[in-house]
Structure formats: C-alpha cells, structure tokens
Amino acid sequence: MKALNQPSLLHKGLFASLLLLMSVLLPGCFLFDDDDPAPEPKHEVPTELARKWTAGQFSMSEFWDYNGSYTGNAFEAGLAFDFKPDGKCEFYLVAGGTSYGCRTETFVYKKGTVQFNEDNQSFTFTPTEGRARGFYKGCASAYQNYDNKTEKKDLKPETYYYTLQPGSNGQTNLIIRFEPQATSYTTFWPANW
Structure with a gap:
C-alpha cells in the first residue's frame, strides 16, 4: 500500500510545483504585453x-x-x-x-x-x-x-x-x-x- 501512495504523492508534488510555476509566470504574459505602451519617462522642460x-x-x-x-x-x-x-x-x-x-x-x-x-x-x-x-x-x-x-x-x-x-x-x-x-x-x- 505504501508503494501505491508514493507515486500518487509524487504526482501531487509535481502538479503543485507546476501550478506554482504557472501562477508565477502566467501573469507576466498579461502584464508585460508588447502592445502596452511603455511608461512615459519624466523630463523637465526649461x-x-x-x-x-x-x-x-x-x-x-x-x-x-x-x-x-x-x-x-x-x-x-x-x-x-x-x-x-x-x-x-x-x-x-x-x-x-x-x-x-x-x-x-x-x-x-x-x-x-x-x-x-x-x-x-x-x-x-x-x-x-x-x-x-x-x-x-x-x-x-x-x-x-x-x-x-x-x-x-x-x-x-x-x-x-x-x-x-x-x-x-x-x-x-x-x-x-x-x-x-x-x-x-x-x-x-x-x-x-
């Protein structure tokens, strides 16, 4: 029975790690879209x-x-x-x-x-x-x-x-x-x- 639980735990661990990685990387796809304008630099005019x-x-x-x-x-x-x-x-x-x-x-x-x-x-x-x-x-x-x-x-x-x-x-x-x-x-x- 112990042998059956180890692969299951391994799959759960991989799934949790993959989910964590996706939650970190996925927002970057939306936050840093190339079509978004870059922030405007601030410059003082004489x-x-x-x-x-x-x-x-x-x-x-x-x-x-x-x-x-x-x-x-x-x-x-x-x-x-x-x-x-x-x-x-x-x-x-x-x-x-x-x-x-x-x-x-x-x-x-x-x-x-x-x-x-x-x-x-x-x-x-x-x-x-x-x-x-x-x-x-x-x-x-x-x-x-x-x-x-x-x-x-x-x-x-x-x-x-x-x-x-x-x-x-x-x-x-x-x-x-x-x-x-x-x-x-x-x-x-x-x-x-």
Missing part, C-alpha cells in the same frame, strides 16, 4: 520653453472663383508645439488649400513626451499617440474624408535643433531646424489658445 509655440504661413492672395465668389485661401498651413513643464508635449499641424473649387483640409495631432538637451540645443519629441483627419469639399469622388488613429509604426521619436532669438514682435521666438547647422528653419512665436 522654463523659457515650457509654453505653447505656433508657426504659420498663409497665402498672400485670397482665392476667388471665376464667378466672383470667395472660396478661401489658396494655401494655408500652421504648426504648433505645446511643451508642458513636466515634459509632456503635444504637436499640431493644420493645412488647407483650394484649387479649382476643391477645398482640402488636414489636421494632424500627436501627443507624447519631450526631452531637451541644452548642451547641443536640441529636443526629441517622442509621440505615444496621435490622430489624422482630412476633409474634402467640392473635390472628385475619389477623395474621401478620413479620421484615423496614428499607427504605432508612425509614432517615432523626432529630434529638432533650436535657438531662442528676440523677434520683431518684442518677444522671444523659437527657431527650429532639422539639422544643427541647417540654413532653413521655422520661426515659432509664443501663443495662447
């Missing part, structure tokens, strides 16, 4: 940069249709960054245009974190979520309005180089370049919205 900044350009000529009616600017575009003191950041892009009676508008929004490197005057924006919308009025039927969540593959860190310069508006402007020594740049000015 005081003079922690604010809303905007840049834009608009057509110098208005667009009038051949029948004499106003149909909107031929082209307009605007960019904005909102740097929060705790390192959170939002980015906006708005663009619109009118051509041959077809009005198109685009809106891009991304949200994430920003890390400033004051040594080389750069900042890296790491988006964690976003959205893109498009609107078409009076355009060919092939153009369809859209409202899409930004896919994970399109949420890549973006590094920019900056300087702060006094502007003709009496305020400090933020100059942003894609490369440290680039001659082309975009001027952002402080904004409130």
Whole structure:
C-alpha cells in the first residue's frame, strides 16, 4: 500500500510545483504585453520653453472663383508645439488649400513626451499617440474624408535643433531646424489658445 501512495504523492508534488510555476509566470504574459505602451519617462522642460509655440504661413492672395465668389485661401498651413513643464508635449499641424473649387483640409495631432538637451540645443519629441483627419469639399469622388488613429509604426521619436532669438514682435521666438547647422528653419512665436 505504501508503494501505491508514493507515486500518487509524487504526482501531487509535481502538479503543485507546476501550478506554482504557472501562477508565477502566467501573469507576466498579461502584464508585460508588447502592445502596452511603455511608461512615459519624466523630463523637465526649461522654463523659457515650457509654453505653447505656433508657426504659420498663409497665402498672400485670397482665392476667388471665376464667378466672383470667395472660396478661401489658396494655401494655408500652421504648426504648433505645446511643451508642458513636466515634459509632456503635444504637436499640431493644420493645412488647407483650394484649387479649382476643391477645398482640402488636414489636421494632424500627436501627443507624447519631450526631452531637451541644452548642451547641443536640441529636443526629441517622442509621440505615444496621435490622430489624422482630412476633409474634402467640392473635390472628385475619389477623395474621401478620413479620421484615423496614428499607427504605432508612425509614432517615432523626432529630434529638432533650436535657438531662442528676440523677434520683431518684442518677444522671444523659437527657431527650429532639422539639422544643427541647417540654413532653413521655422520661426515659432509664443501663443495662447
């Protein structure tokens, strides 16, 4: 009778050990899913940069249709960054245009974190979520309005180089370049919205 109980105890011991191992490993499969966003790092934004900044350009000529009616600017575009003191950041892009009676508008929004490197005057924006919308009025039927969540593959860190310069508006402007020594740049000015 003793011989019958030993295998039974051995099986129970193996089963208990396996159950214990599963209870330790199984939650890890759910807690550390690759699709879950990584925790956002905390970064402080320099005081003079922690604010809303905007840049834009608009057509110098208005667009009038051949029948004499106003149909909107031929082209307009605007960019904005909102740097929060705790390192959170939002980015906006708005663009619109009118051509041959077809009005198109685009809106891009991304949200994430920003890390400033004051040594080389750069900042890296790491988006964690976003959205893109498009609107078409009076355009060919092939153009369809859209409202899409930004896919994970399109949420890549973006590094920019900056300087702060006094502007003709009496305020400090933020100059942003894609490369440290680039001659082309975009001027952002402080904004409130």
